[in-house]
Amino acid sequence: MSDFLHDNDFERFRNLIYDESGIHFSTTNRSILESRLKERLKRSGLDSIDDYFQLIRRNEEELKILLDSVTTNLTRFFRNTAHFQTFEHFVIPDLLEYKRARGDRKLRIWSAGCSTGEEPYTIAMILREILPADFSFEIVASDISLKSVMIGKEGYYSDNRMNGVPPGYLAKYFTRMEGGYQVSDEIKQHIRFDYHNLKNDSGLRNLDIVFCRNVLIYFDEAAQKAVVNRFWDTLAGYAYLYIGHSESLFGMGTSFEFVKTDWACVYRKKV
Structure with missing residues (x-):
């Protein structure tokens, strides 16, 4: 279990992201979510992961930024x-x-x-x-x-x-x-x-x-x-x-x- 993102925190962020976008985080890619949350917490100037959760619940723009950060924008011209x-x-x-x-x-x-x-x-x-x-x-x-x-x-x-x-x-x-x-x-x-x-x-x-x-x-x-x-x-x-x-x-x-x-x-x- 991570000291930064406890199991209950992972569950509520994972559920919120799923409810808002359909993007599903399994336990195998938990580390990706954790790294994105650390970055957003730092940029938002907040002290705790709970504070950040409350922020995205009330701030639609910050929620969009988080959803943006957890997607992988891998593409190229004439791909496949x-x-x-x-x-x-x-x-x-x-x-x-x-x-x-x-x-x-x-x-x-x-x-x-x-x-x-x-x-x-x-x-x-x-x-x-x-x-x-x-x-x-x-x-x-x-x-x-x-x-x-x-x-x-x-x-x-x-x-x-x-x-x-x-x-x-x-x-x-x-x-x-x-x-x-x-x-x-x-x-x-x-x-x-x-x-x-x-x-x-x-x-x-x-x-x-x-x-x-x-x-x-x-x-x-x-x-x-x-x-x-x-x-x-x-x-x-x-x-x-x-x-x-x-x-x-x-x-x-x-x-x-x-x-x-x-x-x-x-x-x-x-x-």
Whole structure:
């Protein structure tokens, strides 16, 4: 047992974080929560862990900061190439055929858990390359980390964050800046960044694709199912869901159809 975070303290912080976000801390990753709490306690100038617990109960902004600090914002451009190959060669052609037959010429996409924005920018660059001239698109990019959302909205990335961006894309969609690159307005115009907690309904509807990769792993089974059911509600009658390659909907009893392509696996809503 830690001298800093006693078992009863761990339980009440873990329960509060779960209730507010769906993020589940097991005993094996207790040390991560403890280190984040130590940092917040120091920055808040408080003397005890109980004082900090009372603070986040009454101060919504401090609660958001804590939730931000316990998430892992690991991402990069074109992360998991197979997913984007599936996107380019299977998902988009399939959706274009479906939507064209119904006179709909707009793709609506949500990057849920977008971290610092590399994922939605990757999606936007691919679509600028492959979409026919008579189609348009819009992307909503959201995360529980307000700090990450602001980085994404700014669209500036240091040199060491640019690994994986094809040279052609780099030349076409970025401007060289001191120490890094700035995403072009041509790409930024398609994306709206927003703070969102997946515990809540986003209010989005009739989406064609939801990307939520490597986020469900932070939730327990009940929270995972609740989030996936909300994704179902946000999607149009024929649409796609991307989750992380190590994540699965198996055993959840959802109505999503498992689709195996030549590149990667995705889930499809078909009603």
